[in-house]
Amino acid sequence: MKIGLGADHNAFDMKENIKEHILELGHNVSDYGCYSYDEVDYPGVAFEVCNDINKQKIDRGILICGTGIGMAISADKIPGIRAALCHDTYSAERAQKSNNAQVLTMGAKIIGIEIAKQVVETYLKSTFTGGNSARKVQQIIDKEKESLKREECRNEEIIE
Structure with missing residues (x-):
């Protein structure tokens, strides 16, 4: 590694x-x-x-x-x-x-x-x-993506 x-x-x-x-x-x-x-x-x-x-x-x-x-x-x-x-x-x-x-x-x-x-x-x-942990890690990843999308939308509103 x-x-x-x-x-x-x-x-x-x-x-x-x-x-x-x-x-x-x-x-x-x-x-x-x-x-x-x-x-x-x-x-x-x-x-x-x-x-x-x-x-x-x-x-x-x-x-x-x-x-x-x-x-x-x-x-x-x-x-x-x-x-x-x-x-x-x-x-x-x-x-x-x-x-x-x-x-x-x-x-x-x-x-x-x-x-x-x-x-x-x-x-x-x-x-x-993986196992049960994969589901939990995916929830973290999904939340992060959701937060990033919201931030992008806010930035677009500011630019307009």
Whole structure:
């Protein structure tokens, strides 16, 4: 799998460790930054990773900031993306198996690197199983499409 990996300055060390771990697991990594301890705003990193998922340049994304919350909120603003904040292996497994989440987010100030590696490994080994979950994920997709159509109609009304 090709994994997009991104972080802000609060998670630079964890990102570097996770990058090595993903490579050890046999996956490809596209590093979206940050590339140092210099301050970086996380939304831009999240938007870039998620846009590339939608363009099918990468298969999944892993985004890390201080808590993981900001990355999750940012990622979920991109239409078509389902991001899951996970700090344990069970949540990481369910993010994929039950929710078909293309993006995993974590907080570098919440969990340590070894736990983060386990979370990432579990997430990457898990696959969407469908079943009852497929119906629920489809409801989310349908709601998003409905909201996008409403927004398009509002924009057309403003232009006229």
